[in-house]
Amino acid sequence: MHDKVDVLIIGSGASGAAVAYSLADTKMRILCLEQGDWVKPTDYPTNGRDWEARLFADFAINPNRRARETDYPINNGSSPVQVVNFNGVGGSTIMYTAHYPRLHPSDFRVKTLDGVADDWPVDYETLEPFFAENDRMMGVSGLAGDPAYPHHQPPMPPLPLGKTGQAFGRTLNKLGWHWWPSDSAIATTEYDGRAACINLGHCTPGCAQGAKASTDITYWPAAIRAGVELRTRARVREITVDKEGMATGAIYYDAEGKEQFQPAEMVIVACNGIGTPRLMLNSQSGKFPNGIANSSGLLGKNLMFHPFALTYGYVEEPLDGNQGPPLNLWSQEFYETDRSRGFVRGYTLQLHRGTGSIVEAITSTAAGRLPWGEEHHKVYRQLLGHRLAMSTITEDLPEEHNRVTLDPVMKDSHGIPAPRIHYTMGENTRKMMDHGIARSKDILEAAGATNIDGEAPILNGGWHLMGTARMGTDPERSVVNEWGRCHDVKNMFIVDGSIWVTSGGVNPTSTIQALALYIADNIKKHLGEGTLFE
Amino acid sequence: MTHPTLTDAEARDLRVLAGVMIPASDTYKVPGADDAAIFADILKSLERDTGDVRTALKQLATLAGGAFADLAPERRRDVAAAFKLEGGAPLSALNRVVLLCYYRDDRVMRSLGQEPRSPFPKGHVVEQGDWSLLDPVKKRAPMWRRAR
Numbered sequence: 001m002h003d004k005v006d007v008l009i010i011g012s013g014a015s016g017a018a019v020a021y022s023l024a025d026t027k028m029r030i031l032c033l034e035q036g037d038w039v040k041p042t043d044y045p046t047n048g049r050d051w052e053a054r055l056f057a058d059f060a061i062n063p064n065r066r067a068r069e070t071d072y073p074i075n076n077g078s079s080p081v082q083v084v085n086f087n088g089v090g091g092s093t094i095m096y097t098a099h100y101p102r103l104h105p106s107d108f109r110v111k112t113l114d115g116v117a118d119d120w121p122v123d124y125e126t127l128e129p130f131f132a133e134n135d136r137m138m139g140v141s142g143l144a145g146d147p148a149y150p151h152h153q154p155p156m157p158p159l160p161l162g163k164t165g166q167a168f169g170r171t172l173n174k175l176g177w178h179w180w181p182s183d184s185a186i187a188t189t190e191y192d193g194r195a196a197c198i199n200l201g202h203c204t205p206g207c208a209q210g211a212k213a214s215t216d217i218t219y220w221p222a223a224i225r226a227g228v229e230l231r232t233r234a235r236v237r238e239i240t241v242d243k244e245g246m247a248t249g250a251i252y253y254d255a256e257g258k259e260q261f262q263p264a265e266m267v268i269v270a271c272n273g274i275g276t277p278r279l280m281l282n283s284q285s286g287k288f289p290n291g292i293a294n295s296s297g298l299l300g301k302n303l304m305f306h307p308f309a310l311t312y313g314y315v316e317e318p319l320d321g322n323q324g325p326p327l328n329l330w331s332q333e334f335y336e337t338d339r340s341r342g343f344v345r346g347y348t349l350q351l352h353r354g355t356g357s358i359v360e361a362i363t364s365t366a367a368g369r370l371p372w373g374e375e376h377h378k379v380y381r382q383l384l385g386h387r388l389a390m391s392t393i394t395e396d397l398p399e400e401h402n403r404v405t406l407d408p409v410m411k412d413s414h415g416i417p418a419p420r421i422h423y424t425m426g427e428n429t430r431k432m433m434d435h436g437i438a439r440s441k442d443i444l445e446a447a448g449a450t451n452i453d454g455e456a457p458i459l460n461g462g463w464h465l466m467g468t469a470r471m472g473t474d475p476e477r478s479v480v481n482e483w484g485r486c487h488d489v490k491n492m493f494i495v496d497g498s499i500w501v502t503s504g505g506v507n508p509t510s511t512i513q514a515l516a517l518y519i520a521d522n523i524k525k526h527l528g529e530g531t532l533f534e
Numbered sequence: 535m536t537h538p539t540l541t542d543a544e545a546r547d548l549r550v551l552a553g554v555m556i557p558a559s560d561t562y563k564v565p566g567a568d569d570a571a572i573f574a575d576i577l578k579s580l581e582r583d584t585g586d587v588r589t590a591l592k593q594l595a596t597l598a599g600g601a602f603a604d605l606a607p608e609r610r611r612d613v614a615a616a617f618k619l620e621g622g623a624p625l626s627a628l629n630r631v632v633l634l635c636y637y638r639d640d641r642v643m644r645s646l647g648q649e650p651r652s653p654f655p656k657g658h659v660v661e662q663g664d665w666s667l668l669d670p671v672k673k674r675a676p677m678w679r680r681a682r
Contacts, residue, residue: 161663169667198657323658
């Protein structure tokens with residue numbers, strides 16, 4: 001058995017890293033268990049000529065396709081959207097686009113403003129200092145003054161517009177619609193020991209330059225310097241409890257597959273909106289026969305994805321192709337509720353830079369645009385570097401039938417039951433997506449695009465995993481309280497996207513991390529007051 | 535992880551099919567996907583898609599009524615056209631491997647005006663662009679809703 005630690009964090013991704021860093025100044029003994037490995041900069045695909053091929057192999061976004069030893073399988077059979085993630089130090093920040101918007105003030109008050117779902121027990125103003133601290137730690141580029149947001153000042157200037165950005169800018173100006181340079185967790189100048197972006201191309205499968213802010217190169221070096229221990233290849237099977245229902249630690253499998261027990265004074269779960277309910281549902285005991293901290297019965301329920309719709313066309317003018325980060329602009333023209341549209345809430349349009357040469361060939365062949373035979377070469381040259389694409393990122397409302405359960409058959413390499421996803425798109429989301437596709441086509445037509453096509457919902461689009469252990473003040477309607485502590489287990493916290501009450505319509509990482517810093521701050525305050533476990 | 539390899543007959547059919555999919559072009563000065571170097575790369579890169587590719591080739595042979603490679607050129611085109619319609623997911627995997635290897639060939643990349651190199655460490659240049667395009671958006675009133 002290992003020595004007892006004060007704080008055991010499970011998962012080293014976006015939120016686990018942030019909470020570890022913030023708690024480090026307490027000088028408590030903090031340990032993080034991570035099922036994956038460190039990823040070396042030389043491992044990333046853009047180091048090689050086969051970089052696009054590896055998007056379909058060891059750097060595939062879908063863990064079932066990637067199938068590394070450190071991945072766990074996911075049964076997506078009952079969902080039109082498949083879960084995508086990465087398992088390793090940095091978690092899915094290793095394989096995200098680093099598109100980094102915050103939730104808006106209205107996103108925390110959906111019941112009050114729009115009469116749907118529930119309000120959050122925290123608000124934008126409360127989180128604002130934690131957003132700012134997180135922007136500083138991750139290193140965010142962007143441009144102050146976006147009329148779609150309260151004022152904030154990103155630490156670095158925005159990513160370049162490029163040819164594609166200018167094409168979008170001209171077109172959206174013609175339509176009179178909002179657009180703005182995205183907040184991106186990508187360094188545009190040298191920043192805190194990180195080199196500036198050199199436009200390697202598609203950032204999703206990791207950044208060989210180190211310009212993209214994954215937490216292995218932002219929070220973790222700082223946390224480790226401050227004394228936090230990070231133990232890799234440690235896959236947690238269950239969180240254990242004593243007779244009083246307090247967490248006592250976790251059982252995990254080490255790199256050799258040996259079962260280990262790690263005792264702890266408190267446990268913080270940071271395994272994302274799928275991994276967290278999976279782990280907690282697997283943590284069954286006499287006290288918690290239906291999974292730890294699940295007296296509400298809501299653990300695993302209310303899964304929200306942000307279903308994406310991809311819409312694109314081809315223009316005559318040359319664009320940036322895959323050169324430069326894939327996302328650098330957003331439009332929030334349709335973000336806030338307008339009931340005349342036939343739905344409540346709204347969506348972001350992510351405006352894409354372009355597509356890699358091979359991905360263009362593969363997707364265009366699949367869509368029937370790119371023929372076999374003599375015409376192949378001519379048509380391909382008309383498509384490559386001319387794709388104008390955008391995605392609608394819809395707000396997904398919480399519905400209990402959308403959920404994560406334990407698969408009765410599928411298990412990971414350690415025999416731990418795998419998660420099973422049950423998901424259907426709600427009526428409001430579907431209407432919103434249709435609206436987003438129609439407006440995307442308006443943009444493409446205004447830009448003079450032809451060959452307009454798309455995918456809705458994007459099959460491999462389950463990037464954003466939220467809602468499966470929601471926060472709230474009522475223990476019968478939520479799993480954690482307003483500062484992330486489990487209602488049922490007073491020394492156990494959840495800090496990842498599981499605790500989201502509603503989803504907003506933006507990429508969630510910035511807000512997930514701000515929430516993790518906010519929860520860490522509350523832990524420290526209650527620790528100081530002697531009320532942490534009361 | 536080890537993957538099974540194709541039989542000689544499967545490899546022969548695949549090479550001929552690759553040439554039908556992407557033939558050499560004098561106009562664009564590019565080899566076909568059945569070029570020796572490109573096809574060697576294809577065979578080496580099947581890996582986790584080998585099973586799907588074998589399934590696809592079996593279907594191709596069924597449509598051809600025997601070895602696809604033994605068909606006359608005109609008949610090959612007809613069978614390939616039918617295969618394209620009916621191939622499904624296994625054909626998608628086959629198609630993907632052919633394209634992955636074809637479009638990373640030095641000769642093909644140069645023909646497209648690309649440098650045959652990895653993205654790192656040289657990277658690419660992306661122009662800043664005309665930031666005055668944002669001026670009309672900057673003039674807009676705040677769009678976000680106050681929640682209090």
